[in-house]
Amino acid sequence: MAAAAAVSLWFSTTAYRRRSYYSSRRHSSLPSVSRVKVCSPILSTGIKSTLRTRICSYQDDGEFLLDVESDKPREECGVVGIVGDPDAARLCSLALHALQHRGQEGAGIASLDQGKIESVVGLGLVNEVFSAPSKLASLPGSMAIGHVRYSTAGAKSILNVQPFVAGYRFGTVAVAHNGNIVNYHQLRADLEDHGSIFNTSSDTEVILHLMATSRSRPFSARLVEACEKLEGAYSLVFLTQDNKMFVVRDPHGFRPLVMGRRSNGAIVFASETCALDLIQAEYEREVQPGEVIVVDAGIPNSPPAISSMCLMPHVVRKACVFEHVYFALPHSIVFGRAVYQSRQTFGAMLASESPVPNADVVIPVPDSGFYAALGFSEKSGVPFQQGLIRSHYIGRTFIKPTQETRDLGVRLKLAPVQGILKDKVVVVVDDSIVRGTTSSKIVRLIKNAGAKEVHMRIACPPIVGSCYYGVDTPCSKELISNQMDVESVRKFIGSDSLAFLSLDNLRDSLGDEAPTYCDACFSTNYPIPPPKEQVPPDMVLPL
Numbered sequence: 076m077a078a079a080a081a082v083s084l085w086f087s088t089t090a091y092r093r094r095s096y097y098s099s100r101r102h103s104s105l106p107s108v109s110r111v112k113v114c115s116p117i118l119s120t121g122i123k124s125t126l127r128t129r130i131c132s133y134q135d136d137g138e139f140l141l142d143v144e145s146d147k148p149r150e151e152c153g154v155v156g157i158v159g160d161p162d163a164a165r166l167c168s169l170a171l172h173a174l175q176h177r178g179q180e181g182a183g184i185a186s187l188d189q190g191k192i193e194s195v196v197g198l199g200l201v202n203e204v205f206s207a208p209s210k211l212a213s214l215p216g217s218m219a220i221g222h223v224r225y226s227t228a229g230a231k232s233i234l235n236v237q238p239f240v241a242g243y244r245f246g247t248v249a250v251a252h253n254g255n256i257v258n259y260h261q262l263r264a265d266l267e268d269h270g271s272i273f274n275t276s277s278d279t280e281v282i283l284h285l286m287a288t289s290r291s292r293p294f295s296a297r298l299v300e301a302c303e304k305l306e307g308a309y310s311l312v313f314l315t316q317d318n319k320m321f322v323v324r325d326p327h328g329f330r331p332l333v334m335g336r337r338s339n340g341a342i343v344f345a346s347e348t349c350a351l352d353l354i355q356a357e358y359e360r361e362v363q364p365g366e367v368i369v370v371d372a373g374i375p376n377s378p379p380a381i382s383s384m385c386l387m388p389h390v391v392r393k394a395c396v397f398e399h400v401y402f403a404l405p406h407s408i409v410f411g412r413a414v415y416q417s418r419q420t421f422g423a424m425l426a427s428e429s430p431v432p433n434a435d436v437v438i439p440v441p442d443s444g445f446y447a448a449l450g451f452s453e454k455s456g457v458p459f460q461q462g463l464i465r466s467h468y469i470g471r472t473f474i475k476p477t478q479e480t481r482d483l484g485v486r487l488k489l490a491p492v493q494g495i496l497k498d499k500v501v502v503v504v505d506d507s508i509v510r511g512t513t514s515s516k517i518v519r520l521i522k523n524a525g526a527k528e529v530h531m532r533i534a535c536p537p538i539v540g541s542c543y544y545g546v547d548t549p550c551s552k553e554l555i556s557n558q559m560d561v562e563s564v565r566k567f568i569g570s571d572s573l574a575f576l577s578l579d580n581l582r583d584s585l586g587d588e589a590p591t592y593c594d595a596c597f598s599t600n601y602p603i604p605p606p607k608e609q610v611p612p613d614m615v616l617p618l
């Protein structure tokens with residue numbers, strides 16, 4: 076079907092106005108595949124992280140991974156877009172602060188003013204990238220998009236930090252992407268066969284090339300045509316030279332994306348509602364899976380016009396349930412559900428499913444285990460206490476680069492409260508187990524503090540599969556629950572008992588919506604088959 080014909084109009088409303096731009100940033104060339112992801116297997120004695128040059132791609136699950144320097148689980152990205160506020164770039168930077176938990180490798184903002192798109196990108200946290208006031212001052216205009224990055228494809232390099240700004244036949248475009256394109260390598264190879272020259276090693280760049288090489292017009296038709304070739308997860312915001320913002324969510328709707336409005340009428344798009352809250356934008360609705368929203372701020376003397384189209388074909392939504400388990404902030408509404416309540420429900424169901432009859436106290440593993448522990452305590456009637464105190468001067472251990480620093484990170488981050496734990500039967504609730512590092516350290520900490528028994532309760536099912544849709548979890552051989560059964564994991568972490576929320580109960584907690592959630596990392600029911608590519612040995616880079 077022709078791309079233009081694949082666009083069906085949903086609705087169209089009017090609202091305000093805006094200006095124009097022109098591009099700036101150039102990218103230097105990188106090799107077509109700069110890294111491959113390697114992993115080391117979990118051994119019964121612990122997690123071995125030294126065999127970092129072994130390729131995962133020949134595993135029996137056909138796994139192909141992309142990141143040579145990463146034997147770690149990572150998170151995903153956050154995107155934001157603002158139309159119609161004279162302070163757009165500054166608001167973007169605040170919104171990115173709110174989304175910082177979604178990506179800490181790099182951050183950037185692109186703004187549009189008087190026919191030019193300017194961008195500032197950098198490695199590190201938002202406040203590091205924008206520490207100099209001159210950075211935001213160099214981003215004038217009332218339209219802007221922003222990004223915080225955790226790479227799923229392509230190196231942790233300044234070249235891959237978004238927004239990307241690119242020139243093509245009809246002007247300049249900036250893009251920010253949360254997600255992961257599963258057929259990226261195939262698409263890239265095809266594009267290169269036809270002469271495309273890539274400037275980055277990020278999957279996001281194929282989207283720009285697909286749009287640039289499309290014969291369709293206008294931009295929205297190019298975008299739809301490009302999206303029809305993509306398999307995988309994409310929540311995208313684009314800024315174009317003709318004062319338009321385009322916002323897209325893939326048909327499965329893996330990653331979240333919401334729309335809100337400020338009291339001055341400015342329209343805001345963001346990965347999570349916590350970003351809307353911070354910049355005082357009122358939540359209006361989700362960007363629907365498969366929806367393309369166009370905000371045209373270039374209509375003289377009128378407010379921006381908002382129109383909406385849908386991508387073909389329609390498929391069942393597969394929203395990422397792990398957003399509710401771990402990733403999203405608890406005060407966000409994600410996929411129309413309050414994250415805080417989801418976690419409390421997971422904890423309550425866990426309490427019914429795997430009670431600890433003689434327990435004296437329920438304690439959370441801070442921070443993200445907190446809400447499930449509350450639910451567990453409420454349901455079981457066992458008192459809730461904070462038996463572990465978190466230092467706020469150390470980052471998330473989930474994202475530390477080596478096993479050694481992750482181990483130390485847990486001890487630096489959490490301190491036991493002896494008065495709460497000594498001589499007690501303690502239920503410890505965490506949201507998830509990935510490699511088992513956190514749980515094993517915590518059990519030891521609590522036992523050393525004098526606890527009589529330690530019972531670990533995990534408010535999600537065992538993670539047995541890697542994610543291909545925007546969360547850079549470790550390859551499956553590094554997932555402790557992929558390598559061991561529950562009893563072996565219990566022995567590994569050293570607790571007196573261990574129980575996970577069952578997949579059935581996780582699904583029950585989602586009610587009628589359960590089939591509209593992806594739970595592939597727990598069930599291995601992948602909505603889009605994982606890539607099967609194999610990497611030639613000569614593509615393994617030395618560390």
Ligand SMILES: O=P(O)(O)OC[C@H]1O[C@H](OP(=O)(O)OP(=O)(O)O)[C@H](O)[C@@H]1O
Nearest residue numbers: 442443471472473508509510511512513
């Ligand atoms: O089994 P592991 O490989 O140790 O990983 C699992 C842990 O990682 C995450 O916490 P993290 O400490 O990263 O961050 P948090 O403070 O947000 O919970 C998660 O909440 C688990 O506690």
Ligand SMILES: NC(=O)CC[C@H](N)C(=O)O
Nearest residue numbers: 151152226227228253254
């Ligand atoms: N985690 C993400 O959403 C990353 C976006 C994109 N795949 C990248 O690697 O930059």
Ligand code: SF4
Nearest residue numbers: 395397542593595596
């Ligand atoms: S595989 Fe897991 S982390 Fe990835 S989208 Fe599905 S539920 Fe989310």
Ligand SMILES: [Mg+2]
Nearest residue numbers: 441442443444
């Ligand atoms: Mg944690």
